[in-house]
Amino acid sequence: MLQKADTNFGFAVGASLLIFFIGGILTTVVPPLIDKTWAKPFSNSDPAKGITGELKPYTEQELKGRAIYIREGCTYCHTQQTRTILADTKRSGWRGVDSPVSTPDEFVYDYPHLFGTKRTGPDLSRVGGKYDMQWHRTHFRNPRDLVPGSVMPPFPWIAANEEEFQAMVAYLQTLGRAKNWRPDGDFEK
Amino acid sequence: MADANAQDRATEIQRVTGAEPVVHEDLTVKWFLLSSVAYFFIVGIIAIIIAAKFVWPELLSTVAMFTYGRMRPLHVNGMLFGWLLACDMGLIFYLVPRLCGVKIWSEKLGLATAALWNVIVLGAVVSLLMGWTSGLEYAELPLPLDVLVVVAWIMFGVNIFMTIATRRYQQMYVSIWYIMGTILWTAFVYLTGNFATLFATGVNQANLNWMYVHNAVGLIFTPAGLALAYYFIPRSSNLPLHSHKLSMIGFWSLAFVYVWTGAHHMLHGPISQWLQTIAIAFSVMLIIPVWAVVFNLFSTIKGHWHEMGENVPLKFLMSGVVFYLLTCFQGPMHSLRAVNAIVSKTDWIPGHAHMAVLGAFSFFAIAGTYYILPRIFRTPLHSQPLAQWSYWFFMSGGLGFFVTLWLGGFWQGWQWNNPAIPFIDTVIALGPVWLVRFFSGILMFAGIVCFAYNVLATALGEKKALEA
Numbered sequence: 296m297l298q299k300a301d302t303n304f305g306f307a308v309g310a311s312l313l314i315f316f317i318g319g320i321l322t323t324v325v326p327p328l329i330d331k332t333w334a335k336p337f338s339n340s341d342p343a344k345g346i347t348g349e350l351k352p353y354t355e356q357e358l359k360g361r362a363i364y365i366r367e368g369c370t371y372c373h374t375q376q377t378r379t380i381l382a383d384t385k386r387s388g389w390r391g392v393d394s395p396v397s398t399p400d401e402f403v404y405d406y407p408h409l410f411g412t413k414r415t416g417p418d419l420s421r422v423g424g425k426y427d428m429q430w431h432r433t434h435f436r437n438p439r440d441l442v443p444g445s446v447m448p449p450f451p452w453i454a455a456n457e458e459e460f461q462a463m464v465a466y467l468q469t470l471g472r473a474k475n476w477r478p479d480g481d482f483e484k
Numbered sequence: 485m486a487d488a489n490a491q492d493r494a495t496e497i498q499r500v501t502g503a504e505p506v507v508h509e510d511l512t513v514k515w516f517l518l519s520s521v522a523y524f525f526i527v528g529i530i531a532i533i534i535a536a537k538f539v540w541p542e543l544l545s546t547v548a549m550f551t552y553g554r555m556r557p558l559h560v561n562g563m564l565f566g567w568l569l570a571c572d573m574g575l576i577f578y579l580v581p582r583l584c585g586v587k588i589w590s591e592k593l594g595l596a597t598a599a600l601w602n603v604i605v606l607g608a609v610v611s612l613l614m615g616w617t618s619g620l621e622y623a624e625l626p627l628p629l630d631v632l633v634v635v636a637w638i639m640f641g642v643n644i645f646m647t648i649a650t651r652r653y654q655q656m657y658v659s660i661w662y663i664m665g666t667i668l669w670t671a672f673v674y675l676t677g678n679f680a681t682l683f684a685t686g687v688n689q690a691n692l693n694w695m696y697v698h699n700a701v702g703l704i705f706t707p708a709g710l711a712l713a714y715y716f717i718p719r720s721s722n723l724p725l726h727s728h729k730l731s732m733i734g735f736w737s738l739a740f741v742y743v744w745t746g747a748h749h750m751l752h753g754p755i756s757q758w759l760q761t762i763a764i765a766f767s768v769m770l771i772i773p774v775w776a777v778v779f780n781l782f783s784t785i786k787g788h789w790h791e792m793g794e795n796v797p798l799k800f801l802m803s804g805v806v807f808y809l810l811t812c813f814q815g816p817m818h819s820l821r822a823v824n825a826i827v828s829k830t831d832w833i834p835g836h837a838h839m840a841v842l843g844a845f846s847f848f849a850i851a852g853t854y855y856i857l858p859r860i861f862r863t864p865l866h867s868q869p870l871a872q873w874s875y876w877f878f879m880s881g882g883l884g885f886f887v888t889l890w891l892g893g894f895w896q897g898w899q900w901n902n903p904a905i906p907f908i909d910t911v912i913a914l915g916p917v918w919l920v921r922f923f924s925g926i927l928m929f930a931g932i933v934c935f936a937y938n939v940l941a942t943a944l945g946e947k948k949a950l951e952a
Binding site: 297298300301302304307308310311312314315316317318319321322323326327329330332333334365366367368369370371372374376378379380381382383385386396397398399401402403404405406407408409410411412413414415416417438439442443444445446447448449450451452 | 537615680686691692703742747911912
């Protein structure tokens with residue numbers, strides 16, 4: 296049948312588009328219609344149903360911080376997803392408590408998404424609340440002062456610009472916080 | 485007449501029998517080729533700088549523009565769109581008129597496309613260094629540039645489709661299908677990745693983004709690269725293509741299978757499990773189009789492998805086919821959950837990606853460039869030995885790069901899966917791997933220098949030949 300595409304220009308064009316669109320539509324348009332958790336923000340107040348918490352929209356300051364994160368290309372080295380892999384829940388964990396895995400309903404307000412594909416530095420999906428202001432300031436100024444052996448570039452212009460620095464930290468502290476996963480809420484400010 | 489040689493012979497016959505000969509001006513080809521090679525060289529320098537930053541993180545770190553986070557997207561976009569796609573477009577402008585037995589539909593439109601493409605690439609350099617980015621991988625260019633890409637692609641598509649529509653030979657050679665596929669699929673893949681993503685957030689947006697990322701390679705660079713391989717392997721070896729039927733199986737299964745696999749970029753991640761499973765199933769099915777193509781091309785050259793020794797384009801082409809086979813075997817294997825849990829997000833992945841884009845598709849583009857240079861500039865290639873050197877530099881640098889990153893990445897993945905090892909120790913452990921990668925990058929860059937100089941000297945040689 297497809298031999299017609301050898302000689303018939305219109306047929307070749309039509310057939311290659313049709314065949315492409317089957318998979319194209321079934322994998323892009325259809326999934327969000329089937330899986331509603333992609334668009335419904337996380338919210339749970341009943342401890343019996345599991346971890347509690349609520350995903351809140353970003354504040355203006357947090358969005359400013361997020362824009363800096365995008366501008367500096369942080370996403371090329373830091374993923375934001377605790378995968379369904381045991382080691383991921385341990386590494387995203389903190390002070391002996393394992394982190395819950397990331398779920399689609401925690402990312403509904405992310406625009407653009409920052410899941411990332413490469414983990415040159417550690418995953419940041421649960422970094423919110425782990426380090427305080429002073430730690431971040433020192434770390435942005437020169438990561439190797441706090442973490443010898445780190446290959447992260449220094450970002451002195453963020454540490455030195457109070458507005459940018461505050462916004463940046465405000466954003467970082469939101470990461471992974473929709474779920475109240477710490478036992479005593481022992482988050483740093 | 486199903487093979488490239490036969491169609492060229494037909495042109496010969498027409499010439500002998502006095503039918504009006506087709507003289508190709510190839511101006512658009514020259515512009516695309518020369519600018520793409522220039523970007524190959526410039527972005528090659530950026531590639532070396534970012535490889536060095538893994539070893540010496542303080543390098544150029546006091547200037548915001550030159551930090552890793554800004555130079556990496558420039559490296560990716562510059563190589564994909566400034567070098568490889570532009571070179572592919574130039575080669576397509578060469579082979580479509582020849583396979584159709586007519587002149588290019590509009591040389592003026594072609595030149596305008598080349599000019600616009602240069603505006604886009606230069607715009608990308610400025611915006612990415614300034615940090616004006618959409619933040620979506622492979623789709624970093626800001627919206628105004630995205631619009632220009634669409635305009636340029638329509639200009640390109642119209643020109644090529646009108647040429648095909650007015651062709652003199654009724655039968656369309658396999659390269660023509662792949663080129664038509666490239667143009668059509670790219671349009672929709674690009675719109676999905678750069679425009680549909682504007683209307684989605686979170687996982688939904690990520691799903692569209694990965695559909696684009698995966699198909700930028702699978703439905704833009706793969707069909708464009710295979711169009712070149714299917715044309716230049718028979719042409720440079722003077723052998724007919726092994727099987728027409730097999731090339732059809734390869735093409736139509738590619739058209740069907742590739743687009744389903746986007747979600748394999750988020751295996752184990754926060755995306756529906758059933759969608760991950762679909763992506764895995766189709767990723768494994770990719771073996772069908774790949775092996776159909778590779779078997780066909782290997783069988784074409786069967787018994788003539790020794791000719792690769794003296795024939796530089798053939799050398800690049802067949803090495804490219806081997807890399808294509810390897811990279812497309814890795815891909816389906818990565819998508820298996822058990823393997824993915826080790827290699828995903830590690831340094832293995834850049835090793836894999838570079839084998840696809842450099843080892844396979846750039847090798848095809850380099851081969852095509854070497855093959856057509858003497859024909860479009862009507863003068864012998866400046867230096868055969870230099871061309872051989874460029875091959876060995878690319879080959880040794882490429883292998884050094886791929887193999888060390890695979891080993892290093894696999895090792896890194898094992899370390900990550902043992903939470904008793906602090907993360908920073910897994911970074912420090914990769915130090916030697918990144919150092920070898922840097923030196924491999926230097927070798928690859930030496931290949932670029934030999935290649936670019938040869939292209940430039942041949943192009944300037946034309947002028948000398950005309951003046952003399």
